[in-house]
Amino acid sequence: MENKILAVAAGNEITEKDLNAIISRYPEDRRAAFQTEQGKKQLIEQLISFELMNKFGKEIELDKTQEYKDAIESISKEVITSMAINKVLGDLTVTDEEVKKYYEDNKEAFSQPATVSAKHILVATEEDAKKAKQEIASKELSFEEAAKKYSTCPSKEQGGNLGSFSRGMMVPEFEEAAFNLEIGVVSEPVKTQFGYHLIVVDEKNEASVKSFDEVKDMVLNQLMQQNQHKKYDQILKELEAKYGVDRK
Structure with missing residues (x-):
């Protein structure tokens, strides 16, 4: 699909892909407002402003200041930490058998008086x-x-x-x-x-007990969260032993 160029600001192309990326960051209930011609024009102007200010910042060498370097280091730390957490927890799964067993072992939790x-x-x-x-x-x-x-x-x-x-x-x-x-x-x-x-x-x-099908998704999410917390705590203990922590 053609990535249509919508504007060029400070020598940088602003494309339909850029516009859609911005729209996708808004909550779903607000996206419709930016699907109109007027809404899109408003966002394009924001992107143009961004490119112009970015160009100006580089021209006055803000990217060579210590403040910039500190900010980049902070952002880098957040990104790496987030990626590491996703790496640790991303491969966790809960089987249908585990969900069924939890339901059978805790049926009283799903009872209705x-x-x-x-x-x-x-x-x-x-x-x-x-x-x-x-x-x-x-x-x-x-x-x-x-x-x-x-x-x-x-x-x-x-x-x-x-x-x-x-x-x-x-x-x-x-x-x-x-x-x-x-x-x-x-x-x-x-x-x-x-x-x-x-x-x-x-x-x-x-009095009744909700059927397995009624609560399956809820149990799956609950077990997934439990497993994630357990895995996260386990990894933190291992990393603490590996890298050391001195709590003052």
């Missing part, structure tokens, strides 16, 4: 709870309408909806009633420290 999705109505007295339940049973009001009419809980604005929760997230009396209720059945008044509740369960999910 049983949950219920429920609505409730919270009132001060048992009589109020029974009154609300009677209106729901006679179909004078839906559960959601009764929640808005009677409930003192802020969830009344969502028809009493509490969303999904697992054991340990609610007070014991409420939790016990919710997990033992049949779906769609309005409970008897349930007394807790907050008052009296009417509860209806919309959905139940049994």
